[in-house]
Amino acid sequence: MHNFFSHEYITDRIIRVRDASFTAVYLVLGDHSAALIDTGIGIGSLRTYVEGTIGVNADVVILTHGHLDHANGAGEFSDVPIYLNPLDKALMRQHQDAKRQLTMVRQTHDYYHLDCPELKAEDVMDYLDPEATLPLEDEQEFDLGGVQLKAIHTPGHTMGMTMILIEGERFLLTGDGCGVGVLLVEDCCSTVSEYRQGLAKLEKYSSCYDHILRNHGTCVSSKELIPSVREVCEEILNGTDDRIPTSTVLESSSDVFQAKKTFPGTQNRVDGKQGNIIYALNKIR
Template sequence: MKYFTSKKLNEHLTLITTITAENLFLVEGSNKAILIDTSEGAGDLKGFVEKLTSKPIEVILTHGHIDHAMGAVAFEKVYMNPADKAVYEAMSDIPQRQEYIEMSVPKEKQAAVKQLALLNADGGAEKFLPLKDGQRFDLDGTTLEVYSLAGHTPGMMVVLLVEDRILIAGDAANTATFLFDDYCASVSDYQNNLQKLAKRLAGRYDKVYLSHHELEAPKDLLQRVSSVCQDVLDGKADNQRFDFMGKTAWIAKEVGPGFIRKDGGFGNIIYNKDNI
């Protein structure tokens, strides 16, 4: 069973996909490499990445959720927005992470994943370096800029690959943006953050990459998700019920398998009716 697979997207950007279907991104410059997100802490991610590059590896965590941050403790230099410290700590326990892994893989592979040892992520956030809005990482020829897009989590960040004109939106805005747990912003605050970032980054990217489901999203994703938020605020949402790890929420635009919208649109939110 392969926990990780990889695919070159361009000469210095590699997509790493996990068995639980997260998209991680490895960006290489001439002097070092940066890994964006680290999955659940199962499998030898560090060893896998070291086979892809011989350069020193640093890690950027887009946010503190189970499926993005728990493998970070295997690396020496990790950046995360301090606003997600509580999120990370709330999700670092092994039983919760094991439950997520088992529910995220095909049935025929569940027996195998139950045997995977998980890294002990407790206390990991204490060692992380602060990741700040507008922070730049110069890889000598390849530049990354990191921007805040609070909503999915308080410390949610997106990454702009400047020369490539690629925005890695991750979970900040996607086909099913989770906006329903205790750490999420209200729909109205999230929409405001989307609109501000869209203006701030206008004209600076041509592609948008996601962490789940589809790899690539339309260039105007931020505006599309903002429009979905407006429908919720206007009482025009479809409100399809969604149950996930003990919580009930509502999908704004009705979807079929794979969170594909039935109306043919792209971008969605899954929200809490008590936090609009």
């Protein structure tokens, strides 16, 4: 089987693993336990890579949300406790679609101008029944020994979207909950108005982290990302954003817009600020 994975150390305790869709998952290593945060798109054996190549056995798996590129690799870890906010269970099941997984892997290779390896049916890992997940609750803590994880429920990108504060290491992992192009387009996601409230909740944790980790693209942002995206929410709600017609791979029943103008072919905002929101017109309030 082709190896679809690569990894790098962010700190002594945090390892980023990229999968076939270049989506990142993270291993956090404590003194007595290790956590795997997200499981990737489920193409190729993540478990073989994590245990065989990196040499880490995850004691707990936390899914930031139910999208295919974050949760479809969970089936391989069915003997490990797997946590997901229950609001994303239906979405997780809906995204268990091999055709969609393979399409995303091909599309991301195209995006990065890379040759896509030949994909075979056996590369698609078995799915996890979302009912087998344990409920991930807001402010739930996981003590790994010398490093603690805290779940922060921030509905927006999905209703169950949960960011993970990696206390001790001073990182906030936003998942797809905040980034250079937060997608608020699917019918099942929250409105911009609700998303703004979720981001406001992060305020009380702002002294607990110095850096932001994400799961796509460069995977890193400064902590200014959060207030900057809150500002974008305000602009959308006030109707003062750039409102540029666009499209995404996610399904939407309404017209889709990009809030802030970017340089062509990049996600860099022309005004030099960080963060952006792609939203459907029926997802404002």
